[in-house]
Amino acid sequence: MVKKYSNIDDLFRDKFKDFELYPPDHIWEKIKQQVQDSGAGKAGRSISNGGIIGITILLIITSLFTIYVLQGTSGKDADPDLKVTEHNNGGSLNSTPRSVMELPSDKAIETAVAETPAKKDFKPENRKKVSSRFELIPASKTQLGKSNLSVSETVNVAENLSLTQTEESGEFGLSEIPGLIPSDFNLKPGDDSELLAINDTDKTTGEQNKYNDTDEESDQLTESNSNEADNFAAPVPEIRDDYGKESNWSFGLFFTPELVYYPSATEFNSRSYSLDVNAIYGFSGYLIQSGLGVGFSSDNGNYKIDYNKYLGAYQNVYDVTFDTTGGQVIPIYHTETVKVYDTIDHISISPTKRKFTYLNIPVLFGYGNEGRRFGWYVKAGPSLSVLIHENIPDINLTDSQNKILYVENELPGRLKTNWQFVFTGGVSYKLGNSLSFTLEPVFRYYINSAYEQNNVTLKSPYSIGIRAGFVLGF
Amino acid sequence: MYSEEDLINRCLSNEARAQEDFYKRFAPKMYGVCMRFAKNQMEADDILQEGFIKVFTNLKSFRNEGSLEGWVRKTIVNTAINLYKKNLKHQKDTDIEQAEVVQNFEQSSLDKISVQELMDIIRDLPTGYRVVFNLNVIEGYSHKEISQLLEISENTSKSQLSRARQALQKKLFEINRTKD
Numbered sequence: 001m002v003k004k005y006s007n008i009d010d011l012f013r014d015k016f017k018d019f020e021l022y023p024p025d026h027i028w029e030k031i032k033q034q035v036q037d038s039g040a041g042k043a044g045r046s047i048s049n050g051g052i053i054g055i056t057i058l059l060i061i062t063s064l065f066t067i068y069v070l071q072g073t074s075g076k077d078a079d080p081d082l083k084v085t086e087h088n089n090g091g092s093l094n095s096t097p098r099s100v101m102e103l104p105s106d107k108a109i110e111t112a113v114a115e116t117p118a119k120k121d122f123k124p125e126n127r128k129k130v131s132s133r134f135e136l137i138p139a140s141k142t143q144l145g146k147s148n149l150s151v152s153e154t155v156n157v158a159e160n161l162s163l164t165q166t167e168e169s170g171e172f173g174l175s176e177i178p179g180l181i182p183s184d185f186n187l188k189p190g191d192d193s194e195l196l197a198i199n200d201t202d203k204t205t206g207e208q209n210k211y212n213d214t215d216e217e218s219d220q221l222t223e224s225n226s227n228e229a230d231n232f233a234a235p236v237p238e239i240r241d242d243y244g245k246e247s248n249w250s251f252g253l254f255f256t257p258e259l260v261y262y263p264s265a266t267e268f269n270s271r272s273y274s275l276d277v278n279a280i281y282g283f284s285g286y287l288i289q290s291g292l293g294v295g296f297s298s299d300n301g302n303y304k305i306d307y308n309k310y311l312g313a314y315q316n317v318y319d320v321t322f323d324t325t326g327g328q329v330i331p332i333y334h335t336e337t338v339k340v341y342d343t344i345d346h347i348s349i350s351p352t353k354r355k356f357t358y359l360n361i362p363v364l365f366g367y368g369n370e371g372r373r374f375g376w377y378v379k380a381g382p383s384l385s386v387l388i389h390e391n392i393p394d395i396n397l398t399d400s401q402n403k404i405l406y407v408e409n410e411l412p413g414r415l416k417t418n419w420q421f422v423f424t425g426g427v428s429y430k431l432g433n434s435l436s437f438t439l440e441p442v443f444r445y446y447i448n449s450a451y452e453q454n455n456v457t458l459k460s461p462y463s464i465g466i467r468a469g470f471v472l473g474f
Numbered sequence: 475m476y477s478e479e480d481l482i483n484r485c486l487s488n489e490a491r492a493q494e495d496f497y498k499r500f501a502p503k504m505y506g507v508c509m510r511f512a513k514n515q516m517e518a519d520d521i522l523q524e525g526f527i528k529v530f531t532n533l534k535s536f537r538n539e540g541s542l543e544g545w546v547r548k549t550i551v552n553t554a555i556n557l558y559k560k561n562l563k564h565q566k567d568t569d570i571e572q573a574e575v576v577q578n579f580e581q582s583s584l585d586k587i588s589v590q591e592l593m594d595i596i597r598d599l600p601t602g603y604r605v606v607f608n609l610n611v612i613e614g615y616s617h618k619e620i621s622q623l624l625e626i627s628e629n630t631s632k633s634q635l636s637r638a639r640q641a642l643q644k645k646l647f648e649i650n651r652t653k654d
Contacts, residue, residue: 008584008642008646009639011646012596012607012642015587018503020502021506023502027519031497031530035493345614345615349622404537405539
């Protein structure tokens with residue numbers, strides 16, 4: 001039978017009513033892969049496997065780096081031949097040469113000098129003579145609150161020196177025994193092997209170096225035999241345990257507004273704000289920065305709501321029973337309320353704003369230089385963002401009795417975790433001895449999009465922002 | 475064969491087999507919808523793929539108040555609209571010349587035209603005409619709703635539909651004439 005169509009609309013409606021076409025197989029393969037990867041449909045999953053792995057990797061990197069830095073510090077500075085013995089309890093512990101600089105307040109410090117035989121040629125009698133005459137007088141500022149230490153030497157060959165410290169200059173002078181030419185020491189800055197301030201362990205003399213605690217104003221370590229002490233007092237540059245690699249900790253509080261760009265889908269462009277607390281470890285100009293931050297961002301979009309309009313209701317009688325008690329037949333009508341809706345689908349589009357809160361964990365490595373007032377630095381590294389809270393408002397339909405058939409948000413959902421690579425460089429300005437203000441442009445490249453997989457449209461987003469903050473050094 | 479409710483629950487549990495069954499149940503009909511909205515097969519493939527990812531992602535929000543097929547269909551149509559809006563700024567449709575109204579062809583001969591021929595002439599329409607025609611004539615959206623969806627005025631929607639009809643009539647007449 002041939003159908004007749006009054007207009008072309010009917011023709012198209014009729015022809016396409018049950019039209020089916022089998023799609024190519026490769027489409028399902030792609031859908032399956034993306035759906036399985038994103039775990040679509042699963043609800044209530046707080047952190048994805050990727051997030052857990054990411055946090056673990058960041059922790060491992062940070063731990064390894066910290067261990068490496070700490071080991072490097074202690075391994076380079078520790079002198080295996082040096083022992084520091086505490087007088088009070090007789091215990092002993094390894095110490096860095098810094099303990100030599102911090103003179104005890106009220107006890108004698110016994111010093112001895114370790115040196116190679118080639119550089120010095122002492123006679124035993126000289127050694128005994130000098131060691132019995134050492135008397136160390138510390139700077140007044142170092143007297144109070146210091147523990148009492150004696151420093152002993154474990155090497156076989158030892159000579160005795162007196163150390164003279166001048167507080168203003170921060171330098172040590174070496175006094176040598178008669179017959180020893182000071183130039184023989186060949187002390188150079190950083191030559192730790194030549195800095196010796198070690199105990200004379202020869203107790204047979206019954207003499208000890210004594211700390212003269214009556215002279216609190218004295219800034220010098222003096223030898224009791226003033227004649228010999230005055231003979232040689234060559235200045236030696238300050239030698240520090242962290243020579244060549246100053247290290248420090250500082251903590252910063254940062255605020256960062258950013259603009260996020262989606263080159264292939266500009267409707268997703270958005271703003272975000274983050275507040276970060278970071279610890280910064282600096283050493284020899286290099287720095288590592290990590291911490292926690294809270295990021296806030298939002299999506300503006302529309303809800304598309306398909307609904308049937310509510311027209312009213314009626315009472316439907318679904319059963320009738322009869323009560324015959326009392327000799328009379330009384331019908332009982334069992335009813336239910338039936339709502340009536342318009343059969344035509346309607347669409348309502350209402351704006352909505354979804355808010356998201358992220359926990360940010362950056363690990364940045366960098367290099368910088370700090371001057372008297374200003375400093376500069378560059379940093380780069382990965383950053384992990386974990387979605388910890390989302391506020392998605394409910395749909396807003398004028399008449400709540402309307403039957404909602406379909407709701408769609410224009411914007412896709414957000415992933416629980418996403419990775420970024422952060423590059424930043426900036427300047428710092430010292431506000432005080434330990435407080436600095438920093439200002440740095442931030443470029444953030446999203447390794448994976450913050451949104452759920454949405455074909456190719458959301459790839460390669462990036463953001464540009466400015467980070468301002470205060471850094472407190474220690 | 476799963477029941478509809480069982481199928482949804484299994485899909486929500488991320489069961490790959492159930493998701494495949496779901497896809498096979500609805501994909502052929504939805505692919506037909508995609509072909510009507512798309513300019514070519516590649517675009518139809520993209521709409522179907524993205525649409526079904528949305529379906530699986532948002533399946534938890536499906537309310538059992540309407541039919542599942544209707545819900546899936548709306549998701550696919552919305553995906554097609556989004557793609558159209560996204561591509562709108564990248565393409566310039568060449569406006570077809572005012573088609574002459576063709577009314578004097580044998581109405582009964584229209585039934586001889588195959589679905590594939592109708593599909594071809596729809597896909598030959600400029601994108602804007604095609605989308606408005608599909609939404610209004612086949613999907614049943616009003617001009618007000620189309621104007622909201624496509625962010626155009628109601629008059630634009632009406633004029634695009636009118637021009638689409640004229641263009642289709644002209645094409646139908648040509649097909650009819652070649653068959654005679």
